């Protein structure tokens with residue numbers, strides 16, 4: 212038995228496992244329930260009492276040796292795997308850290324807001340579910356008047372004059388502002404609006420607007436023109452031309468639509484401007500005195516102008532996005548192209 216132990220001791224001394232699997236083999240061989248240590252202790256029971264005195268000590272030392280060897284490598288392998296040791300492949304490519312980006316419509320909206328903020332305009336917001344008064348009646352749309360058909364409305368509740376609908380423009384926010392405050396007003400109203408249109412590349416059932424309102428004593432059409440002219444120079448660069456065409460809105464008189472020289476072809480004619488050199492970007496006009504009176508403002512003392520533009524349209528002229536649906540489909544292949552600013 213002494214010889215056997217000597218032989219095993221030698222083996223253990225030389226043993227140096229290269230990986231946890233080899234160490235496990237060692238444990239089973241020496242320290243397992245059917246292992247060598249157990250076996251030697253079994254044999255030990257049968258030796259003579261004189262031999263027991265010597266062998267007992269040897270056997271215990273042998274057992275401790277096997278255990279010490281096992282523990283030594285067990286700890287070594289454990290600390291190795293914690294510090295990213297052998298079983299981690301450091302040549303694999305790392306996992307990318309993707310940073311989100313602003314939605315193109317938010318980028319354009321922020322840019323528009325910044326320009327008007329520098330002119331002293333504040334930002335005003337209001338509800339997307341509106342009553343008939345704020346969306347239509349206060350804005351001088353007579354009941355049953357065909358002008359209401361200009362904006363195909365999603366009605367939530369039809370109730371003879373007290374209809375509830377999804378707002379068709381953010382002009383409703385202008386009404387709320389005038390009703391709840393005192394002139395002068397100088398504000399812009401960004402927000403989502405809804406119209407009952409079949410969804411296609413060129414139309415959607417919702418889109419985004421920025422409208423503006425400026426009311427004070429002696430505000431004239433030339434203030435309107437100068438403000439919007441300045442806005443266009445800031446947004447599209449010096450030298451962008453503007454022109455005003457007479458138009459009609461129930462809430463402004465006179466009313467106009469403003470075109471700018473095509474930002475894509477610079478006026479020489481292209482698909483975007485239908486070869487006219489001009490593209491329409493907004494509606495505007497002097498606030499109709501009826502609207503001022505509806506909102507409790509003295510129309511003899513105060514005048515003002517208003518304008519409204521679609522953010523999708525402005526973004527389209529900036530990046531030539533042919534299909535409106537891209538703005539709301541949340542396809543990251545589209546969205547991640549707009550990494551202009553991350554705030």
Ligand code: PHE
Pocket residue numbers: 379380381382422460463494495496517518519520
């Ligand atoms: N509310 C109009 C629209 O949605 C835009 C507009 C606002 C026109 C203010 C003139 C003045 O089309």
